[in-house]
Amino acid sequence: MQNTATTRTHALPSVKFQSAAAVLAVIAAVALPQVFHLAGAALGLGTALGQTLLPMHLPVLLVGLLAGPYAGVATGALAPIVSFALTGMPMAPMVPFMVIGLASYGLFAGLLRGVCLPAAIRSPFDWLAKLLAAQVAGRVIDAVAIAVAVTLLGNATMTVASVWTAVGTGLPGLILQWLAIPAIMFAVDRHHE
Known part of the structure; x- marks a missing residue:
């Protein structure tokens, strides 16, 4: 029989x-980039801070x-549209590529949330593994969307190589996510035990 924390x-x-979580997350996904862009402007970095730390x-x-x-x-799906x-x-x-990429991240993170280790061996690394899997899956979907746009639609504004460039540029943001999200989720787990 499963314990309450695992079932939850x-x-x-x-x-x-x-619904409430999605609304609050859309608000955060619109507001956080603005905060980062303002901070970047104040530091003389322009929009580079937002592109580097991936606040959305x-x-x-x-x-x-x-x-x-x-x-x-x-x-x-909604955050880039509302932000724009x-x-x-x-x-x-x-915008269309961000909708596809971010919706993919949200989908895979949500699907992986239910993949759970037993409470006795659960750790922040459990959440880190889920996060990494969601990030990789989201990047793959993003690359496929860009490949389709380039190949079938003749979109010259994006290239599949831009996915890898974005990963390199956003590495500090990825590291921030790898540190913050598992810690938050582990704290939520501990609170529910």
């Missing part, structure tokens, strides 16, 4: 919780792990 981790939260990815991955795949997909509508960022040609 496998079961999706209520629709009300998922953090709430999407976190909500997927906390609230499940529906909230993750909704947040990932309110702030003009990301740039219009990037």
Whole structure:
């Protein structure tokens, strides 16, 4: 028989919780890049700080792990659209790719949330493994979307190589995610035990 913490981790939260989490995550995914861009401007870095620290990815991955795949997909799909509508960022040609990439991150993070080790051996590394898998899966989907756009649609603004360039540029943001998200999720686990 499973203990309460393991059961709670496998079961999706209520629709009300998922909806509230998605709304809050979209707000965070729109606001955090603005904070990072303002900080970058103040430091003379322009938008480089946002591109380096990937602030929009953090709430999407976190909500997927906390609230499940529906909230993750909704947040990932809506955040770039809402951000573009309110702030003009990301740039219009990037919006469809960000929708696909972020929705993929949210989906895979949400699907992996239910893959759970027994409570006795659970650690932050369990969440790190889930996070890494979601990030890799999201990047693969992003690369496929870009390949389709380049090959079938003749989109010259993006290349598949840009996925790898983005990984290199965003490495500090990935490291931030690898540190913060497993720590947050482990703390949530401990709180529910």
